Amino acid sequence: MATTKLVLITFAICRLILTVGLTVDPTELLRLVVDGQLSVDPSDVDTASKDFGLMSRAAPLAVLHPASAQDVAGLVRAAYSSPHGFTVSARGHGHSINGQAQTNNGVVIQMSGGSLRSGRPAQAARVSEKGMYVDTWGGELWIDVLRSTLEYGLAPKSWTDYLYLTVGGTLSNAGISGQAFNYGPQISNVHELDVVTGKGQLLTCSEEQNSELFQAVLGGLGQFGIITRARIALEPSPKRVRWIRVLYSNFSAFTKDQEFLISLHGQPSSQKFDYVEGFVIVDEGLINNWRSSFFSASNPVKITSIDSEGGVLYCLEITKNYDESTADTIDKEIEDLLEKLDFVPTSVFTTDLPYVDFLDRVHKAELKLRAKGLWDVPHPWLNLFVPKSRISDFNEGVFKGILGNKTSGPILIYPMNKDKWDQSSSVVTPDEDIFYLVALLRTALDTGDETHTLEHLTNQNRQILRFCVDAGIEVKQYLPHYTTQEEWMDHFGDKWARFYKRKMEFDPRRILATGQRIFSPSSVSSSLGVGGDKLSIS
Ligand SMILES: Cc1cc2nc3c(=O)[nH]c(=O)nc-3n(C[C@H](O)[C@H](O)[C@H](O)COP(=O)(O)OP(=O)(O)OC[C@H]3O[C@@H](n4cnc5c(N)ncnc54)[C@H](O)[C@@H]3O)c2cc1C
Ligand SMILES: *[C@@H]1O[C@H](CO)[C@@H](O)[C@H](O)[C@H]1NC(C)=O
Ligand SMILES: *[C@@H]1O[C@H](CO)[C@@H](O)[C@H](O)[C@H]1NC(C)=O
Secondary structure, eight states, X not given: OHHHHHHHHHHHHHHHHHHHOOOSOHHHHHHHTTTSEEEXXXXXXXHHHXXXXXXXXXXXXXXXXXXXXXXXXXXXXXXXXXXXXXXXEEESSSOOSSSTTOOSSEEEXXXXXXXXXXXXXXXXXXXXXXXXXXXXXXXXXXXXXXXXHHTTTEEESSOOSOSSSBHHHHHTTOOOSTTHHHHOOGXXXXXXXXXXXXXXXXXXXXXXXXXXHHHHHTTOTTSSXXXXXXXXXXXXXXXXXXEEEEEESOHHHXXXXXXXXXGGGGSOGGGSOSEEEEEEEOOHHHHHHTHHHHOOTTSOOOGGGSOXXXXXXXXXXXXXXXXXXXXXXXXXXHHHHHHTOOSOTTOOEEEEEEHHHHHTHHHHHHHHHHHTTOSSSOOOOEEEEEEGGGHHHHIIIIIIIITTTOOSSOEEEEEEEGGGSXXXXXXXXXXXXXXXXXXXXXXXXXXXXXXXXXXXXXXXXXXXXXXXXXXXXXXEEESOOOSSHHHHHHHHGGGHHHHHHHHHHHOTTOOBOGGGOSSOOHHHHHHHTOSGGGOOXX
């Protein structure tokens, strides 16, 4: 066993040396792998070459399973100080769509899944009841964070819809869900981080300490450092959830109500919902079938009897958390709130379930899709932040226009309050107080139906982006994907200069997260004569 590992490690290092002309002292790397494992196992490399999107592939030279933050720092230091450099990409759970965690000719650090030897994360989650926070490993899955904090009756405040994502991965984007209107995105709920910069330095940062690095890394698309530890704010965990869906056929009434509900963020918790999302129902098939997934037979409604505007319906999805102490008043609180809304009166669907089951709801859907072979398929997802002032034009042009009557997957739509987003972080949002997330979460299938193909859906995404440009709707991509620096500069707008400056400070050789395609590594760019030195601050 030990010999096999040694051979494997030696092979990995030889391959690194051969392929990138790495001239670091091999013993340095050998020392590095004493704790974790540097693997060239084909199945490891294959996993790191792919992601949830299944639309792009790039094979790394090796995969590091770190056993500690020091492992991460050691590898990045080696990459930074090697004369030719090699790239290093942290990979959370690989749930990106467009190869953002991949790298060619470099090393992928597999942050989730723990070290191969122990199977445990490099750093166990530690809860502080007094401080109401948890310290987690950067590669920890949110589902595991939740399990750890629940032992203390506590839970994080701001979520994503799906929990099999890593802390470092969502904090590199924003981390949003129906709680964001109230608590802000996940990046607004972090006290402190440990980060390995592109120079291989392991630094602790917060609003008070190394604040420039802290703000850069949050929403930073992995460009400035690798998050090895995050200190996340907690609250007492709710016990149960009342989960409600109501329907609209009138889009203005729908958005008016959503905007009203998120305007209640400053109210006492008894006078607002805890979660506000929504989705669009365009699909004929869905209109007939969608009840089965959520709505029980004892809760029937004739959806086809609802007179929908041009075949499109809108579903508002809201929840209210409660426990023993509020169980008596929750019905009344919900009733009072619903009374202020303008949905189709016969369309109220209610479910009651444990808080954890609500948070973990998408995993149930995942298991069903996996059983049908519908999970490991291409996902040409498109996520957009749409300014409130243009959401109605977006509805006309996209939901009632471009999409036709087949959507090939859920379409989420919900508004958020911009003042819950820290403007000094790296994330980019539209320039309005309220903006909507529109998430087109579609699956490409080879069913013989032309409208389900990857090509069709990809074309439609392009058409949607083009429509926004032509109509002057200033959307921002969430989980952005661009391939040229001009597009990235446009995406960041007046935040580009700061983004660029931070990059030069924290990852001057541009070796981190090259799969985002924002910067090319300095050695590669100079040898190919592209990118790199032509970068400019506009
Ligand atoms: C089924 C599903 C549901 C989703 N639901 C939501 C949702 O409700 N809300 C939401 O906001 N997002 C959602 N997402 C998107 C999710 O936030 C992104 O996929 C995100 O990238 C996190 O995934 P990951 O942890 O696998 O990171 P990866 O995809 O592996 O990595 C993402 C990027 O971050 C970098 N990175 C990874 N780890 C680190 C680290 N420790 N330090 C620094 N950089 C790092 C990578 O290099 C890469 O560039 C969903 C995705 C899926 C597949
Ligand atoms: C749709 O809702 C808006 C806002 O509540 C309202 O002004 C409008 O009259 C409604 N339209 C129809 C056709 O009911
Ligand atoms: C759906 O769209 C297709 C093609 O655009 C059309 O042929 C079909 O009649 C539509 N179906 C419904 C129910 O509108």
